[in-house]
Amino acid sequence: MSELSLAAIVQALGGELYADSDLRINGLASLEAATPSQLSFVSNPRYQQQLRHSQAACVIVSPQLKDEALLRGACIVSEQPYLYFAKVTQLWRKTLLANASSDDSKRPLIHPSAVIEPGASVHPTARVGALCVIERGAQIGAMTELKSRVTVGENCVVGDRCLLHSGVVIGADGFGFAPDGDRWEKMEQLGSVRIGDDVEIGANSCVDRGALQDTVIEDGVKLDNLIQVGHNVRIGKNTAIAGCVGIAGSATIGAQCTIGGGAIVLGHLHIADHVHISAATVVSKSVSKPGHYTGFFPLDDNASWERNAVTLKQLHRLRDRIKQLELEVKK
Amino acid sequence: MSELSLAAIVQALGGELYADSDLRINGLASLEAATPSQLSFVSNPRYQQQLRHSQAACVIVSPQLKDEALLRGACIVSEQPYLYFAKVTQLWRKTLLANASSDDSKRPLIHPSAVIEPGASVHPTARVGALCVIERGAQIGAMTELKSRVTVGENCVVGDRCLLHSGVVIGADGFGFAPDGDRWEKMEQLGSVRIGDDVEIGANSCVDRGALQDTVIEDGVKLDNLIQVGHNVRIGKNTAIAGCVGIAGSATIGAQCTIGGGAIVLGHLHIADHVHISAATVVSKSVSKPGHYTGFFPLDDNASWERNAVTLKQLHRLRDRIKQLELEVKK
Amino acid sequence: MSELSLAAIVQALGGELYADSDLRINGLASLEAATPSQLSFVSNPRYQQQLRHSQAACVIVSPQLKDEALLRGACIVSEQPYLYFAKVTQLWRKTLLANASSDDSKRPLIHPSAVIEPGASVHPTARVGALCVIERGAQIGAMTELKSRVTVGENCVVGDRCLLHSGVVIGADGFGFAPDGDRWEKMEQLGSVRIGDDVEIGANSCVDRGALQDTVIEDGVKLDNLIQVGHNVRIGKNTAIAGCVGIAGSATIGAQCTIGGGAIVLGHLHIADHVHISAATVVSKSVSKPGHYTGFFPLDDNASWERNAVTLKQLHRLRDRIKQLELEVKK
Numbered sequence: 007m008s009e010l011s012l013a014a015i016v017q018a019l020g021g022e023l024y025a026d027s028d029l030r031i032n033g034l035a036s037l038e039a040a041t042p043s044q045l046s047f048v049s050n051p052r053y054q055q056q057l058r059h060s061q062a063a064c065v066i067v068s069p070q071l072k073d074e075a076l077l078r079g080a081c082i083v084s085e086q087p088y089l090y091f092a093k094v095t096q097l098w099r100k101t102l103l104a105n106a107s108s109d110d111s112k113r114p115l116i117h118p119s120a121v122i123e124p125g126a127s128v129h130p131t132a133r134v135g136a137l138c139v140i141e142r143g144a145q146i147g148a149m150t151e152l153k154s155r156v157t158v159g160e161n162c163v164v165g166d167r168c169l170l171h172s173g174v175v176i177g178a179d180g181f182g183f184a185p186d187g188d189r190w191e192k193m194e195q196l197g198s199v200r201i202g203d204d205v206e207i208g209a210n211s212c213v214d215r216g217a218l219q220d221t222v223i224e225d226g227v228k229l230d231n232l233i234q235v236g237h238n239v240r241i242g243k244n245t246a247i248a249g250c251v252g253i254a255g256s257a258t259i260g261a262q263c264t265i266g267g268g269a270i271v272l273g274h275l276h277i278a279d280h281v282h283i284s285a286a287t288v289v290s291k292s293v294s295k296p297g298h299y300t301g302f303f304p305l306d307d308n309a310s311w312e313r314n315a316v317t318l319k320q321l322h323r324l325r326d327r328i329k330q331l332e333l334e335v336k337k
Numbered sequence: 338m339s340e341l342s343l344a345a346i347v348q349a350l351g352g353e354l355y356a357d358s359d360l361r362i363n364g365l366a367s368l369e370a371a372t373p374s375q376l377s378f379v380s381n382p383r384y385q386q387q388l389r390h391s392q393a394a395c396v397i398v399s400p401q402l403k404d405e406a407l408l409r410g411a412c413i414v415s416e417q418p419y420l421y422f423a424k425v426t427q428l429w430r431k432t433l434l435a436n437a438s439s440d441d442s443k444r445p446l447i448h449p450s451a452v453i454e455p456g457a458s459v460h461p462t463a464r465v466g467a468l469c470v471i472e473r474g475a476q477i478g479a480m481t482e483l484k485s486r487v488t489v490g491e492n493c494v495v496g497d498r499c500l501l502h503s504g505v506v507i508g509a510d511g512f513g514f515a516p517d518g519d520r521w522e523k524m525e526q527l528g529s530v531r532i533g534d535d536v537e538i539g540a541n542s543c544v545d546r547g548a549l550q551d552t553v554i555e556d557g558v559k560l561d562n563l564i565q566v567g568h569n570v571r572i573g574k575n576t577a578i579a580g581c582v583g584i585a586g587s588a589t590i591g592a593q594c595t596i597g598g599g600a601i602v603l604g605h606l607h608i609a610d611h612v613h614i615s616a617a618t619v620v621s622k623s624v625s626k627p628g629h630y631t632g633f634f635p636l637d638d639n640a641s642w643e644r645n646a647v648t649l650k651q652l653h654r655l656r657d658r659i660k661q662l663e664l665e666v667k668k
Numbered sequence: 669m670s671e672l673s674l675a676a677i678v679q680a681l682g683g684e685l686y687a688d689s690d691l692r693i694n695g696l697a698s699l700e701a702a703t704p705s706q707l708s709f710v711s712n713p714r715y716q717q718q719l720r721h722s723q724a725a726c727v728i729v730s731p732q733l734k735d736e737a738l739l740r741g742a743c744i745v746s747e748q749p750y751l752y753f754a755k756v757t758q759l760w761r762k763t764l765l766a767n768a769s770s771d772d773s774k775r776p777l778i779h780p781s782a783v784i785e786p787g788a789s790v791h792p793t794a795r796v797g798a799l800c801v802i803e804r805g806a807q808i809g810a811m812t813e814l815k816s817r818v819t820v821g822e823n824c825v826v827g828d829r830c831l832l833h834s835g836v837v838i839g840a841d842g843f844g845f846a847p848d849g850d851r852w853e854k855m856e857q858l859g860s861v862r863i864g865d866d867v868e869i870g871a872n873s874c875v876d877r878g879a880l881q882d883t884v885i886e887d888g889v890k891l892d893n894l895i896q897v898g899h900n901v902r903i904g905k906n907t908a909i910a911g912c913v914g915i916a917g918s919a920t921i922g923a924q925c926t927i928g929g930g931a932i933v934l935g936h937l938h939i940a941d942h943v944h945i946s947a948a949t950v951v952s953k954s955v956s957k958p959g960h961y962t963g964f965f966p967l968d969d970n971a972s973w974e975r976n977a978v979t980l981k982q983l984h985r986l987r988d989r990i991k992q993l994e995l996e997v998k999k
Contacts, residue, residue, distance in 0.1 A: 034527060035549050092515035095525035095548075102527075119452050121781050121798040121816070136452040136470045137486075139798045139816040139834070153509070154452070154470040154488050155799075157816050157834040171509040172470070172488040173541065178815070178833040178871035181892040181910060184754035188924060189888050189906050192868070194757035196696060196764075206523070209509035209543040210563075210835065212871040212893045212911075217757075218697050226520050230512040231543045232565045232583070232872075234894045234911040234929075244520050248512060249543075249565040250583035250601070252894070252912035252929045254947070262519060267565075267583045268601035268619075270912070270930035270948045270964075284973075285585070286601045286619040288930075288948040288964045301967040302619045303632040304977040311615075311631040313984040319637055321652070321983070322644040327990050328658050334997050335665050365858060366880050423846035426856035426879075433858075450783050467783040467801045468817075484840070485783070485801040485819050502840040503801070503819040504872065537854070540840035540874040541894075557851050561843040562874045563896045563914070575851050579843060580874075580896040581914035581932070593850060598896075598914045599932035599950075616916070617932040617950040633932075633950045636963040642946075646966040652983070653975040659989050666996050 007032050008105045010098060012064055015045075016082060019093050021066070025080030031063050034091075034098055048075075049088035066090050117154075126158075129166075141177070147203065159215060165203035165225070173210035176201070180214040180221070180237020180255060193217060195237060202226070208233065208249065217255075224261070242279060338363050339436045341429060343395055346376075347413060350424050352397070356411030362394050365422075365429055379406075380419035397421050448485075457489075460497075472508070478534065490546060496534035496556070504541035507532070511545040511552075511568020511586060524548060526568060533557070539564065539580065548586075555592070573610060669694050670767045672760060674726055677707075678744060681755050683728070687742030693725050696753075696760055710737075711750035728752050779816075788820075791828075803839070809865065821877060827865035827887070835872035838863070842876040842883075842899020842917060855879060857899060864888070870895065870911065879917075886923070904941060 013027035033044040037053060040046040040062035047066035048057050054074055057065060064080035066087045075081035084090040116128065117136040125142035128134060132146045135154040140146065143161035150168040158164060159177025170176070182193035197216025201223045207213070208231035213221055215237060222240045223229075230249040235241070239253050242261030247253075251265050254273030259265075263277060266285030271277070275289065280296035283289060287301045306314065317324070344358035362376040368384060371377040371393035378397035379388050385405055388396060395411035397418045406412035415421040447459065448467040456473035459465060463477045466485040471477065474492035481499040489495060490508025501507070513524035528547025532554045538544070539562035544552055546568060553571045554560075561580040566572070570584050573592030578584075582596050585604030590596075594608060597616030602608070606620065611627035614620060618632045637645065648655070675689035693707040699715060702708040702724035709728035710719050716736055719727060726742035728749045737743035746752040778790065779798040787804035790796060794808045797816040802808065805823035812830040820826060821839025832838070844855035859878025863885045869875070870893035875883055878900045885897070888906040896914045897903070903915075904923030913927050916935030921927075925939060928947030933939070937951065942958035945951060949963045968976065979986070 039550060086515075086517075089515040089517050089522055092513075092517075092522040092524045095527060096523065099525040099527065117452070121779070137468055137799055137817075141816075154472075155468075155486060155506075155817060159834075169510075172490075172506040173504060173543075173835060173872065175817075175834045175871040175893075178893065179831075179868075181870060181890070182754075183890055183908065184748075184751040186748075186751050186754075189866070190890055190908060191751055191754040192758065193754045194761040196757060196761065204520070206510075208512060209506040209545070210504065210541050210872050210894075212835075214871075214893065219701060228512070228514055228521055230565075230567075231506075231509065231545065232541075232563060232894060234892075236911065246514065246521060248585065249567065250581070250912070254910065254929050267585050267603075268599075268930075272929075272947055284970065285603055285621075287967060289967055290947075290964070291967065293967075298970040299967050300970045300973040301965040302621070302977075303634050303965050304981055305618060305620055305622065305624075305630050305632040306981055308615065308629040308631045310981065310984075314980060314982075315633075315635040317983045317987050318645060318649070318980070319635055319641065320645075320987070321648045322641075324987060324990060325648050325651070325655060327994065328655055328662070331662050331990070331993050331997055332658065335662055370881060417846075417848075420846040420848050420853055423844075423848075423853040423855045426858060427854065430856040430858065448783070468799055485803075486799075486817060486837075500841075503821075503837040504835060504874075535851070537841075539843060540837040540876075541835065541872050559843070559845055559852055561896075561898075562837075562840065562876065563872075563894060577845065577852060579916065580898065581912070598916050598934075599930075616934055616952075633952070634963040634965050636949060636951055636953065636955075636961050639946065639960040639962045642962040646964075649976060649980070650966055650968055650972065651976075652979045653972075656979050656982070656986060659986060659993070662993050663989065666993055 008098075008101050010101050012045075012080070012082065015094060015097060018097055019090060021082045021084040021090060023080075023082050024072075024076060025064055025082075029063060029080060034095060035062070037062065037065070045094065047087045047091035047094075049091075066094070135172070144177075160198070162199040162201075162215065164201045165205065167204050168201060169206045171207060171209040171211075171231070174207050175210075175212045176207075177215045178212060180217050182217050182237065182255075197221065197238070199223070202243075205229075211235075213239075214255075230267070236273065248285065339429075339432050341432050343376075343411070343413065346425060346428060349428055350421060352413045352415040352421060354411075354413050355403075355407060356395055356413075360394060360411060365426060366393070368393065368396070376425065378418045378422040378425075380422075397425070466503070475508075491529070493530040493532075493546065495532045496536065498535050499532060500537045502538060502540040502542075502562070505538050506541075506543045507538075508546045509543060511548050513548050513568065513586075528552065528568065530554070533574075536560075542566075544570075545586075561598070567604065579616065670760075670763050672763050674707075674742070674744065677756060677759060680759055681752060683744045683746040683752060685742075685744050686734075686738060687726055687744075691725060691742060696757060697724070699724065699727070707756065709749045709753035709756075711753075728756070797834070806839075822860070824861040824863075824877065826863045827867065829866050830863060831868045833869065833871040833873075833893070836869050837872075837874045838869075839877045840874060842879050844879050844899065844917075859883065859899065861885070864905075867891075873897075875901075876917075892929070898935065910947065 009030045016023040031045040035044040037056040037060040046062035067075040116134045120138040123142040126140040128146045129148040133151040139157045141160040144158045147166035162177040179195040183190035197220045202225035211233040213235040224243045226244040228246040234252045236255035238256040240258040245263040247265040248267035250268045253271040259277045260279035265283045268286040271289045275292040282298045284300035340361045347354040364375040366375040368387040368391040377393035398406040447465045451469040454473040457471040459477045460479040464482040470488045472491040475489045478497035493508040510526040514521035533556035542564040544566040555574045557575040559577040565583045567586035569587040571589040576594040578596040579598035581599045584602045587605045590608045591610035596614045599617040602620045606623040613629045615631035671692045678685040695706040697706040699718040699722040708724035729737040778796045782800040785804040788802040790808045791810040795813040801819045803822040806820045807825045809828035824839040841857040845852035864887035873895040875897040876899045884902045886905045890908040892911040898917035900918040902920045907925040909927040910929035912930045915933045922941035927945045930948040933951045937954040944960045946962035
């Protein structure tokens with residue numbers, strides 16, 4: 007069983023340790039689930055109650071909760087317990103990998119089943135999983151990892167330290183057709199995709215190549231699973247987008263934005279930096295002011311929804327009737 | 338051409354046969370489409386009219402429709418005609434497989450192109466399709482079938498008699514990051530995925546591994562295509578979820594629920610047993626009472642929608658104007 | 669660097685050339701982005717201003733803009749500049765392919781890593797990319813191209829000149845189960861998928877096989893990425909559907925329709941020809957009249973949305989209060 011001493015954690019990540027430094031943990035868990043040999047954290051002062059009753063071997067807390075935590079037992083104090091815990095998960099994963107298989111280091115970086123076309127360029131430190139396809143002219147940066155069954159299309163560029171999950175498709179054709187009477191004539195998609203550094207893209211997500219210019223995902227962007235990014239889209243630095251979001255062609259999204267799951271962003275519009283879009287919301291116009299935006303129909307029992315939905319289709323007329331009433335009452 | 342005698346069907350599945358037991362059918366079809374050599378069914382007494390005019394060789398009916406059916410010709414009487422027909426589809430498929438290729442039985446259970454990492458465990462009766470990836474520590478249960486191009490990630494467990502369709506990704510990382518100033522620090526996803534018995538998962542659907550604990554899909558769950566299941570989600574027994582649904586992290590969904598296509602379930606909430614969510618509905622709060630819930634904007638012609646949508650943004654103020662009118666009229 | 673003379677373009681595609689016919693371009697670009705050696709187009713008379721300031725070597729314009737274009741420099745006049753430009757992108761792509769790799773013609777049409785089961789039929793002119801799976805009985809038509817990692821299931825038929833992007837799954841089981849007490853009994857999906865000619869299907873999209881009859885995609889249909897097409901659906905000629913759309917089982921969609929991204933079409937309904945559905949709209953009833961239909965909640969700042977969403981749940985009662993007021997005011 008893998009173990010890590012609290013001393014080793016604090017040595018690697020900083021923070022003040024209030025515990026027997028020989029104490030070793032054998033896992034990470036939430037406050038409620040933690041066993042007496044696991045490390046946990048509390049990021050929100052509201053969870054004082056759970057803190058008090060946690061069985062955890064040690065808890066990562068903010069300075070404000072230090073006294074409370076000490077009453078319970080061992081703790082590590084950090085200004086940002088959640089961030090600290092994230093780094094602990096990374097340390098713990100490395101420990102697991104080191105212990106789990108001594109032969110892990112012998113694994114080839116490029117799985118023998120991957121198809122890498124001549125003219126593709128894969129950095130010697132990059133990892134390419136089973137059954138990936140890297141087409142000619144594509145570039146994969148340093149320390150980047152492609153899990154299994156990822157396609158990176160012709161001439162597409164993936165930066166350093168990226169993580170692309172299984173089933174991702176980078177550089178399929180954007181959706182572009184010119185009407186020719188009843189039928190559609192294909193607009194060949196001549197651009198490519200440029201993905202910056204430290205980008206993560208979730209399973210089965212797609213980023214289409216640009217029509218003429220490139221589709222661009224800037225540094226630090228995080229995309230969840232089953233996301234569609236249309237051609238010529240640009241997503242700014244560190245923006246995080248949850249699962250099942252669709253972004254139509256030529257939309258530009260600023261930096262430091264968040265977009266909730268299942269949202270739809272229409273094409274050819276602009277979202278400013280620091281905009282937060284709720285889940286399941288449709289962005290049908292540009293959003294120029296930072297802030298939090300929402301738009302979805304509230305859940306209701308089906309019968310109530312039906313009544314209200316029917317009435318909603320008369321809403322404009324209801325407004326006119328209110329206006330009329332106001333006129334009559336004034337008289 | 339494959340054939341099956343009605344006698345063989347009744348022998349295998351029960352039911353009362355009112356027909357020449359030597360009668361053989363060569364296919365299954367709906368009431369309207371059935372030819373005089375095909376078997377059909379009627380599950381709803383409302384379809385009496387179609388029953389009367391059906392060309393089918395034989396029709397599966399409930400006891401209430403028996404007399405009606407006999408006027409037309411051959412029938413099989415069963416308490417649950419739709420369920421009976423489902424079992425006939427299974428019997429028919431076996432017949433087709435048996436006839437189609439005598440060499441089918443010689444096919445290896447594990448396709449030679451599949452990548453099965455050392456340390457993965459595949460039950461000797463499981464079937465693994467072309468170009469699948471089964472990572473180390475993963476377990477595939479008895480009689481389970483993975484169609485082509487399925488990934489089952491490290492340490493993920495799939496139970497017995499499951500069916501995973503092409504492109505499914507089990508065990509990609511959940512979407513977890515801690516903010517570190519402007520950028521995101523990855524929260525390593527240390528849990529795995531546990532899938533029970535008799536689970537079906539549709540094409541290109543994704544089930545993410547848990548952050549600390551496991552993501553759990555209980556026995557008998559049916560997931561359609563292009564569904565996203567976030568980390569730490571739990572889906573209860575026999576719940577059925579239609580295509581394009583997104584379920585955010587740490588949501589728990591009860592047993593015997595149904596969720597319509599394109600619905601979005603937000604994170605960290607709870608849906609009770611026996612809850613039915615309509616298609617395209619957003620579940621933004623926990624639902625503690627069994628029932629049928631809905632919430633989507635009703636379709637309208639575009640011009641009407643525009644007028645009503647604009648007015649909807651003033652709805653709260655309209656309510657205030659109604660209140661005001663009520664006060665004035667009372668005076 | 670690839671080059672193409674304007675004379676060669678006009679010779680291939682028609683149009684009137686007003687320029688030195690020896691003039692050669694080395695790329696295509698939008699009006700704003702075009703360098704002095706690139707070809708551009710203007711499809712909308714509103715872009716006169718951009719036309720005037722474009723650096724492009726030559727611009728494709730309609731007859732109405734010819735004089736305006738000549739003031740600036742070289743132009744090609746065509747009745748339909750956008751369609752003309754689409755054809756130029758195709759010509760340009762051929763030029764790039766011809767120049768890029770003299771050994772492209774030596775590439776095998778069927779990638780050696782593709783898995784083609786015995787009994788599948790692939791036309792000698794079809795192209796099958798890396799790591800595709802074509803199951804027995806499937807048929808791939810002339811000049812059709814499957815990019816990497818496409819699955820075409822048993823007995824499914826893909827017509828001529830189709831383009832299927834990476835990760836597409838044709839012929840997974842439709843979602844069909846009969847309730848058996850608490851559990852579900854599988855309805856075997858015995859139909860297949862028939863895809864016409866000139867169909868394009870985007871990355872990671874899925875078309876399920878029919879339950880009894882076939883799922884049908886007619887000629888000229890264009891599907892974007894991450895689209896779900898349920899069993900027994902029929903999509904009419906030349907209909908174009910944007911990304912993330914879900915179409916439930918047994919829906920029939922007419923010819924010459926367009927459906928915006930993220931829309932949901934419920935099952936067992938019919939959409940007529942020439943219907944245009946906006947993005948993120950739920951089609952919950954049949955649409956029998958051609959036209960433009962919409963239904964999504966308008967975006968708002970979160971606080972306003974909350975107030976309006978709460979009020980929306982009382983809308984039916986608000987209508988009753990308006991009725992009441994009208995009665996009282998009349999008195």
